[in-house]
Amino acid sequence: MSYRPVEKVLNEILDELIDAYLPSERLEVDRGRIGTELLSAHDLAAEVWLGLKELKEVESEVKKGLGELSGLATEVRQILKNRLEMPDAQNNEQSPSAQRPLPVKEPVPDQATPATTTGIERVLVVDDEEPMREIISSMLSAAGYNTRQASSGMEALALLNSAGEFHLIFSGLMKPELDGIALLERSKERYPDMPFIVVTGGHDMSVALGLIRSGAFDYLLKPFEREQLLVMVRRALEHRRIKLENRAYQSNIESLVTSRTEQLRNSMSNMEHSYDITLEVLADALDSKYAAFGHSKRATAFTIAIAHAMGLSRDKIRVIARGAFLHHIGRLAIPDNVLLKPGPLNYEETRIMREHCLSGYHLLKKIPFQAEAAEIVYAHQENFDGTGYPRGLKGEDIPLGARIFSIANTFNAITSDRPYRAAQSISVAREEIKRFSGTQFDPNIVRIFLQMSDTLLRDLSAEVDSYIYRHGDFSEVSTQKHEASKTPRHKVSH
Secondary structure (H helix, E strand, O other): OOOOHHHHHHHHHHHHHHHHHHOHHHHHHHHHHHHHHHHHHHHHHHHHHHHHHHHHHHHHHHHHHHHHHHHHHHHHHHHHHHHOOOOOOHHHHHHHHHOOOOOOOOOOOOOOOOOOOOOOEEEEEOOOHHHHHHHHHHHHOOOOOOOEEEOHHHHHHHHHHOOOOOEEEEEEEEOOOOHHHHHHHHHHHHOOOOOOEEEEEEHHHHHHHHHHHHOEEEEEEOEEEEHHHHHHHHHHHHHHHHHHHHHHHHHHHHHHOOOOOEEEEEEEEHHHHHHHHHHHHHOOOHHHOOOOOHHHHHHHHHHHHHHHHHHHHHHHHHHHHHHOOOOHHHHHHOHHHHOOOOOOOOOOHHHHHHHHHHHHHHHHHHHOHHHHHHHHHHHHOOOOOOOOOOOOOOOOOOOOHHHHHHHHHHHHHHOEEEOOOOOOHHHHHHHHHHHHHHHOOOHHHHHHHHHOOOOOHHHHHHHHHHHHHHHHHHHHHHHHHHHHHHEEEEEEEE
């Protein structure tokens, strides 16, 4: 290694500094002094280079010594194996003292040895240098770990395929066939929770750090001591355990959340159903009191039919149906002397009657699941041209459900018997609704309604009437309607 180019560069830098900062009379003196110091620095660099060369030779000797130790460990392991496999007959020929097994010296516990070793932690040691594999395997086996060896990346992959997941992998960088980088990627694809420790020399540090960025747990720098190895093993296995426990905990939490969500959904559905039944009873009671039993059910059925013809979603239709069915719920707050008055209403009574929209809204908005239905109840007497009540809403400011219900409710009112008149035909109802298109009714919804067949509307009406007769007692209702027909009552609305 030559230092002349470095010296040349330093001389150029010194020339620039001297010319810039030193007076001309001191130029030669300081140049000589600095040149002398530069030569001293050159000599020091040469000594450092020689020292590094000697360290390289020492490293080579250490590796050679490690190889010899590995061979010695292999021989000792083979001797112990042969001794354990010695036939019983040969043991019986020995003296009584020889028959007793030699005492095995227990390892002295220290900070590097696991406090409890179950013998089930499986470690795969991969390296193309057999001495290094033997050293790592010997240290791990003595600490109670179950080890397997592979001399290449391909052999390691074959072991992973045949023997399943290991708790930990030690791997050198290797070059033939499949190197450590490729082995890391392939093993992580199949076993993402298996820690991967890179065993490397000092000159491979940049590669080792790149492996860590790619998912390796840590690196073990050669040469290393037994304590370093075992501490790293414990850390890696603890890291793996925590990851698995966290994943299991997360899975349990997700399952628990799913279960609780389903229970909550069922509870809410049951509660929703209970509210619907309760409100249905109230609406039926109100219809009965108003001598129009089944009115709310028929109006709701026609509302659903129109909404379906418009292509609305099932959830949207369900909300609109609730609002339609409960459109008269606010009449519970209207005094009987106004609600059941047989003749026309005066100004004050009309004002009180019109309050049923607001009263129904305040009643429903407090109930879960009925917020959107409450808006329909609030606006079911609004007109498309803004002449309705209670707020005088106009056009699309009126909720869609209320615009649909307005047509359905009018159709039901015209085609049903009322105390003050008999039911009229479907064609009459169609003409009435068509006449008020754009004023009382949304013209777009009117167009869709007029396209619905008479057969559909007639069958739907008959089906609702059949349902009402199957689920109610009409003897008293029919009597009420007959008695009421003798004295004409006021028309509240369609």
